[in-house]
Amino acid sequence: MRTTGERTALLVDEARAAELTAASLRWQSVTLSAVQLAELELRLSGGYPPRDDPPPDHGHNGPASPARPASPASPAWRPSAVASPAPISPAPISPLPGSPPAAPGHPPASPLPAHYPAPQYTVDAGDAGTQDAEKFQPGSTVALRDSEGVMLAALHLTEVVGSALSGTVEGLRLPEHPDYPELRFTPAALRAELLRRGWTAPNEPAPVAVWADGLLHTADLDRIEALGAAGGAVVVLAPVGGADPADARHHLRIRCLKAALATLSDVRALLALVPVQPVTRLTESVAFGPDTVIRFETVTDGGRPTAAGHAVSGRAATAGRQPAGRPGTGQERSTGRGAGGRDGSSGGGGGDGQYQRNAGQETDDRDSEPALAGEVAYRTQVCLAYGFSAMTVGPAPSAPGAAALSMLLDRGTRLPPALTPPAVAAELVRAQPPRSERGLTVLFTGLSGSGKSTLAKLLVCRLLERGDRRVTLLDGDVVRLHLSKGLGFSREDRNANVLRIGFVAASVTAVGGTAVCAPIAPYDDVRHQVRTMVEDSGGGFVLVHVATPLQVCEARDRKGLYAKARAGIIPTFTGVSDPYEEPTDADIVIDTVDASPHDAVQTVLSHLRTDGWLAP
C-alpha cells in the first residue's frame, strides 16, 4: 500500500517499532488470517474508523487525517491535509504492570503512552487458527503477525473473552502486497496522489467514491461519468481485503476494472484497491434502487467529524442528473465503449459466474438485508476516513448481473458494448470461454451391473467420433488396477478411490480435456466433493445416475458377484450388504431397463448439447 511516507495515528515511528520488536521476544503471537490482516491494514492505514483518530489539533502528534470544516457549505476535502503530519513522539518506556521482565539488553515495552490514542481493537484468536486462547491474559501484549511471521502490530490486551482478544493496538508496519502496489493507497497517499494529479484544487468539488465489489460495466461507467460531470474526481474503490494474490480470478477482476476505467476519457477517475472485504450481494443489481449516490453530512465536532456526523444523509440522494445512456432515454452516446442498442440482457440476478466468485471470495453471512445496511454504514466510515463527500454502493441498476453475464459467456454469445466495454468483454471471454471449449467431467454412478462401464465406453466412442474433445476414460475396474491398487471396499477405501478419480478428472478438466468416469461412487458427500473439485478447476461436471434397479442388476450378474454376495462370500457388497446413496443432484437419470445403451448415450449427448458442453 502506498504510504507517501506518512504515519497514521496507529503506526509508530522507527524507534518505537524497534522497542516493540525487542520486547516481542517474550510475547505470545497470533497469526492473522487474510481477512484479519486486511482489517488490521485498514485500521493501521487510517482507513477506519475515523473516530479512533486523535483530534487533529493535538499538535505534536497530530494525525494524518484532515481537519474537516464545521460548515457544510465548505468542502469537506482539504488538499492541504496532505502536509506531512508531525511525527508521533517515541513513547517513554515504562513496564506494563504484570508484564514479563525485559530481556537483558532490551528495554521492556510499555503500554501506550498517555498521549497516544487508545482505540480498542479486537482480534478473534479462534478465527486466526489459534487453538489455546486461554494462554492470553489481560495486561499482556500479543504480537499480531502475518502468515510469514512478520510482526505487524502489538496488541496490549485489556480484555479476553473466550477467543476474542481486545486491547489497544500499535502498528509497526502495513502488510506488503505483491499484487498491484501502485493501486493501493492509504487515505493520506490517496490525497497526495489526487493533489499530484491536480484533481483537488481548493475550490474543486470534493472527490466521490464508487465501490466496485464486482466489475464495472457500461451502465456503471455511465454513472461514473455522470458523477464526474460535476468536475470532481471519482475514485473507484475496489475492495480486495483477503484476496489471494495467487488467485487468477482476483487478477481477472482487477484487469477488468482497469480496462473499464481506461475507456473513460472525460472523467478524472482513479482506481484504488482497499483492504475491505468484497460482499457478494453488492456485486448484483439489488437493494439500493435507482438513487444510489449516498452523500455524507459534514456535521463536525471541534473540527472533526463525530460518529453522529457520519450518518448517511437521506437514504440515497441522487447524483442530480439522469445517468447518460440509460435505456430508453435516447441518451446513448458514442464512446470508446460503443453505443450499441441495449438489448435488455443486462438484468440483474445472482449466481456464481467464474469471475464473480472472486468478488465474493468471502462467504457472506453479511448478505442479509440488515447486514447489508451495516455494510453500507461501514463503507460510509471508510469513505469519511478517506475524505470522500459521497459514495455509491452496488452496481448501476441496469448493469448486467453476474449470472446473466456468465450465461452469455457459457454460450459464447457476444457481449455487446451496450452491456460491457469491448476490452472488458475480451478479458471475460478469455477467462471464461464458451462451455464447448472448456474442460468437462461426466461421472456415471450406479450399482454394480447397472451399465456404467457400457455407457461410459459408448460415450467415449461417440465423443471421439465427433473429434472436438480430447477424452480420457476412468473406468472403475481399470482405476482399481492402477490408481487405486491395494484399496478395498470399506467406506474409507471407496471414498479414497472416488476422490482419486475426482482428482484426476479435475486435472484433466482443468486443462480443457474431457474425463468420463464410471465408479459406483456410493456416497453422496464424496460425489459432492468431486463435483466441487471439478467445477473449481474451471470446467463442467455432469453427474449421470444409471438408475438400474437392484433386481435387474442382480439378474444380469455378469461377473457372478451378486451370487457371491448373497452367499456371503463377498462381504459389504453394494446394494446387498453395503449402502448405495441415491443421488439427489443427478444432472441426468438413466433407466437402462427401458432404454437401450445406444438410446441412453444419445440422452447424455443431447443433454451435453443442450447445456452447451458440446457444440451443436
Ligand SMILES: Nc1ncnc2c1ncn2[C@@H]1O[C@H](COP(=O)(O)OS(=O)(=O)O)[C@@H](OP(=O)(O)O)[C@H]1O
Ligand atoms: N464389495 C464390493 N462392492 C461393490 N463392488 C465390488 C465389491 N467387490 C468387488 N467389486 C467390484 O468392484 C467394482 C466397483 O469398484 P468401484 O471402484 O467402482 O467401487 S467404489 O466406487 O469404490 O465403491 C465393481 O465393478 P462394477 O460392476 O463395474 O461396478 C465390482 O465388480
Ligand SMILES: Nc1ncnc2c1ncn2[C@@H]1O[C@H](COP(=O)(O)OP(=O)(O)O)[C@@H](O)[C@H]1O
Ligand atoms: N440400457 C443399458 N445400458 C447399459 N447396459 C445395459 C443396458 N441394457 C443391458 N445392459 C447390460 O448390462 C450390463 C451392464 O454391465 P456394466 O456396464 O459392466 O455395468 P457396471 O459397469 O455398472 O457394473 C452389460 O452386460 C450390458 O450389456
